[in-house]
Amino acid sequence: MKTPTAKKSPTDRSCGVVVKSDDGGVCFRLRPTRSGLLVQRDRRRKDNHARLVQSVVFATSDGFARWCAADSVRFDYPIVSSALMREGGALLQDHEQASGAERDHQEP
Amino acid sequence: MSKHRALSEITRSPEFFAGCADVAARVVNGADAGEVAALLAEAGALLGADAAAFASFIKDDEAYESYRFVLACDATWCLEYESGACYMHDPWLEYTRHHAEPVLAERILARTDQERAVVDLARRYGFASAVIVPAQAPYGLTRLAALCLGSAMPDYFNNDSLSAVTFAATALALRLHEWQIGQLRQELLEHTRLSDEDIELLRHQRLGHGSKQIAKAINASSMSVDSRWQRLNAKLGVSSRVAAANLAAEYGLL
Numbered sequence: 001m002k003t004p005t006a007k008k009s010p011t012d013r014s015c016g017v018v019v020k021s022d023d024g025g026v027c028f029r030l031r032p033t034r035s036g037l038l039v040q041r042d043r044r045r046k047d048n049h050a051r052l053v054q055s056v057v058f059a060t061s062d063g064f065a066r067w068c069a070a071d072s073v074r075f076d077y078p079i080v081s082s083a084l085m086r087e088g089g090a091l092l093q094d095h096e097q098a099s100g101a102e103r104d105h106q107e108p
Numbered sequence: 109m110s111k112h113r114a115l116s117e118i119t120r121s122p123e124f125f126a127g128c129a130d131v132a133a134r135v136v137n138g139a140d141a142g143e144v145a146a147l148l149a150e151a152g153a154l155l156g157a158d159a160a161a162f163a164s165f166i167k168d169d170e171a172y173e174s175y176r177f178v179l180a181c182d183a184t185w186c187l188e189y190e191s192g193a194c195y196m197h198d199p200w201l202e203y204t205r206h207h208a209e210p211v212l213a214e215r216i217l218a219r220t221d222q223e224r225a226v227v228d229l230a231r232r233y234g235f236a237s238a239v240i241v242p243a244q245a246p247y248g249l250t251r252l253a254a255l256c257l258g259s260a261m262p263d264y265f266n267n268d269s270l271s272a273v274t275f276a277a278t279a280l281a282l283r284l285h286e287w288q289i290g291q292l293r294q295e296l297l298e299h300t301r302l303s304d305e306d307i308e309l310l311r312h313q314r315l316g317h318g319s320k321q322i323a324k325a326i327n328a329s330s331m332s333v334d335s336r337w338q339r340l341n342a343k344l345g346v347s348s349r350v351a352a353a354n355l356a357a358e359y360g361l362l
Binding site for chain 1: 140141142143144145146168171172173174175176177178179183184186187188189190191193195196
């Protein structure tokens with residue numbers, strides 16, 4: 001069974017979170033940035049002898065949720081996918097709260 | 109990104125080249141992928157694009173090939189690209205293997221149904237009109253990269269302003285490629301923990317030196333050189349000295 005390993009510090013998510021499958025087929029590195037959540041999705045395909053790494057920054061929770069829902073990892077590695085949505089969602093929520101607080105602070 | 113201002117209006121702006129050069133200059137070695145993705149989005153907007161992607165290819169070892177994408181576009185495109193193994197039939201990537209000149213994507217012929225499907229996928233995700241700007245590696249290496257600028261509006265880039273866009277985008281593609289090689293180098297060093305002595309050994313191999321020649325140069329015995337090679341090949345996960353040196357060169361270590 002494909003099971004995920006989520007490496008993270010329980011007290012500080014700012015350094016990022018790694019969510020990956022035990023078989024090395026997929027790994028997500030999540031890290032908050034100034035503009036949103038950086039996601040690096042690293043997928044290895046043994047059948048094609050290929051690895052594809054995509055890096056993208058999500059500014060909103062909605063965009064991130066839509067992307068997660070479209071990912072075939074949802075079916076191939078459901079536990080990894082759940083962990084990705086949970087961890088990424090929490091990081092984006094922190095980002096959105098921080099951005100909101102910054103906006104409130106700047107407004108007269 | 110852009111609200112489909114005419115490309116001529118964008119490229120005639122007095123700030124066009126200075127703005128693009130400024131973004132390219134901010135793509136520095138050591139910048140993280142998040143910063144670079146943000147800069148790519150900024151550059152794409154300056155260049156009139158709705159979507160931008162920087163793609164690079166490298167042969168990892170005898171068995172694996174790696175494709176890396178930094179995205180400033182709908183990232184679902186890349187999910188579909190990956191799940192369909194589109195990299196095996198991508199005519200735009202194939203163009204980049206053999207050409208250094210920027211080109212309008214519509215001028216690249218998709219020869220098979222599989223290639224046409226890859227192009228159709230890109231068109232659906234904001235690359236209805238697209239410009240491919242290759243960034244090539246030195247002679248003898250397989251690694252390559254390309255900046256792809258897209259617009260949802262068909263024929264958007266197909267006009268007299270294209271040369272200004274490709275001129276500005278070439279500098280950005282080269283900086284992105286340089287940044288990517290720096291990332292690869294760092295990734296390999298972190299992953300394998302190569303020592304300075306290992307890198308010296310790889311340099312000798314790249315120059316075609318055999319065990320005896322290396323032994324003389326580093327003041328060691330041939331047997332000691334051979335056992336160092338065994339350890340080094342194991343660190344890199346390859347089966348031969350040639351493969352080890354090729355891998356190190358592809359990852360920008362040599």
